[in-house]
Amino acid sequence: MKEHVRPLPSYLVERYQGWQATTYTENRAWYRRLADEGQRPRAMVISCCDSRVHVTKIFGADQGEFFIHRNIANLVPPYNPDGDHHGTSAAIEYAVRNLKVAHLILLGHSNCGGVAGCCALCEGNAPDLETPDSFVGTWLNLLRPGYERVKDIPEAQRQQALEEEAVKISLENLMTFPFVREALDDDRMTLHGLRIDIGEGKLYEYDPKENSFAAI
């Protein structure tokens, strides 16, 4: 691997040095306390890797506020302690058991490439994702039950409906984790389902009574 490791691009070095001389310097005391005493985030956020979803910016969050896991299409798999490496489940376990976060926020988004891929996969239009060695395809299978629920919706609305399902199914799957259920039952934590429209900058919230998303 060594021949492929390169120095950081200089424009990032310069920006980092700028951050260090300003934001870091002005907040040094806080960063040192965070280092010495450990983090104490109030919420865990699960969002997509997508470069257009900027959760700390949207919520004005600074270092120490959110414990953030990001994966393709912000999906939570069902509880499955089979001894394999489950990165998402590990992050949730750490947030709930060790950090004892008070809120667990699922943040979906519009124009999601992962959700679009799942649509294509379920409709037989993504042979690349169907090969057994496609990690993306296998990962998006987690969202198949959601596709079943939206497949009869007209195509123009289907993508958005499936983006909402990605949040709802993840909330449902969260309930299969014993330690999540326990924290919820003990009123130690609350759940939140959101979807951001990237182009319009609008946040929609899952309303369990209506079983639908409404603008905040």
Add this chain to the structure above:
Amino acid sequence: MKEHVRPLPSYLVERYQGWQATTYTENRAWYRRLADEGQRPRAMVISCCDSRVHVTKIFGADQGEFFIHRNIANLVPPYNPDGDHHGTSAAIEYAVRNLKVAHLILLGHSNCGGVAGCCALCEGNAPDLETPDSFVGTWLNLLRPGYERVKDIPEAQRQQALEEEAVKISLENLMTFPFVREALDDDRMTLHGLRIDIGEGKLYEYDPKENSFAAI
């Protein structure tokens, strides 16, 4: 799950509304283009979920610049196309194959709870993590080969050494993915290994020639 879903805490609603009235409004045209034309991030960053690691801030990056995957201890598992759900591998596949990012940046950090957990696990001091149903323990097993390399280092330096191993092993594991290797061999992508000291606000870079990390 519905009885546990709550409205977003009002302090977050207020901050979101502030963001929408300012940052969003001032950048609406750009966000709409990002929504309409899709993302074209220059780099993928793999960092820890830790709330103290704020990669976009450190690098002055705005929406659209970085495709970000975050998991416990910023670990990349080895290539293993066994049909299971591999969130990290899926994110890497999407970044390299679909988005064709030019840089893949591994960002480790000081005071990492996951790395500390791995130390404890390997030293027999973390029975909680050894239970077969601990996702965190199973996940941290990915870092065991790193522990083997640092176990003789004096305890005071061991945690930092293992944080560095978390980056190096992830870089090594990246090489086991055929599509990563291909992108590297074709000069379509470069690798970068970093570790940030949270308290000191300092970035250290992996130097493959010296096989060690040096301050930028």
Add this chain to the structure above:
Amino acid sequence: MKEHVRPLPSYLVERYQGWQATTYTENRAWYRRLADEGQRPRAMVISCCDSRVHVTKIFGADQGEFFIHRNIANLVPPYNPDGDHHGTSAAIEYAVRNLKVAHLILLGHSNCGGVAGCCALCEGNAPDLETPDSFVGTWLNLLRPGYERVKDIPEAQRQQALEEEAVKISLENLMTFPFVREALDDDRMTLHGLRIDIGEGKLYEYDPKENSFAAI
């Protein structure tokens, strides 16, 4: 012309070769993508040719981020489709219509030789600029309406006031371009007026409510 064309000075050749062996090599994949897929700059910047105004440095911007037009005194002429060659208007048209930039930033600066020339011209102290064959003099006539607004300001403050006028008049002239107005009315673009103090390294921003510039 051939007898006057010379090889590039060797110090520039050496620096170019250094850039190629470092920055280019480390970012090759990104530059290739920019070449293959085309640019997608987020903003257009109009600044002065002055060697002391280094817009990419100030804003930590790398290749692909800013579409930059530079002319004497960062002036935008009024819309005038008379069939003549209008370099500034062509650059704006290309940025707004073809590239669909989200921000149009006017960047003025302190100690501007062009602005000083306009002062001298308007005060009858620059016979060189008044000759009909002086391109600089003719160009600076664009700023005469600005001089009218600041001529009663004490001399010590007049130059800075006229530098601010160079930004404001350019913003006003921008509004006379139908495609600029359209992009603004459709919320596809925003305007920004800045002035940098070269010696103090300070950026001042035009505040339309106060109709004045204030330090950022």
Add this chain to the structure above:
Amino acid sequence: MKEHVRPLPSYLVERYQGWQATTYTENRAWYRRLADEGQRPRAMVISCCDSRVHVTKIFGADQGEFFIHRNIANLVPPYNPDGDHHGTSAAIEYAVRNLKVAHLILLGHSNCGGVAGCCALCEGNAPDLETPDSFVGTWLNLLRPGYERVKDIPEAQRQQALEEEAVKISLENLMTFPFVREALDDDRMTLHGLRIDIGEGKLYEYDPKENSFAAI
């Protein structure tokens, strides 16, 4: 115009503050001298507005080194003192007469949208550019004589040939400016013609003896 002027996007504000706290602070003495004593650039560079052409980076140039004019396709019109506003001619006049630059460098580039537009225009494939109110089309007419010289070159090589013509014609047009010719004849200035390949990071130089471009 006032209702369209917005505060600078916050990511640019933060980067500027970082620059101010690092680069500016470390170079304050030099910037103050530049402000007090005026600029004394060694060379003028005429390059394209294209966001992928980063002349200061390629040549390791810092504040004070290059007087830079950037327009669409790096074109110089012929000398034409008709009393109209000629931004490019004004910039050249200022550089040669006032600043007395020692080198005048024309920098073309690969993948140039302006040059591609000129090809399309000359081949009747760009009706948008032929309308009398298209500043881009009118501007690109400056390059028509270049198209005449390359029109019989196979299509695959034509764009590059026309990019080279954009440099050569500009060098030729420069000779029509009396003050340019005078500076050249007096050995006070030299001319240089370059073209950068963006994807390959390679600089090609115009060799007047061979009347062609060769890699540096």
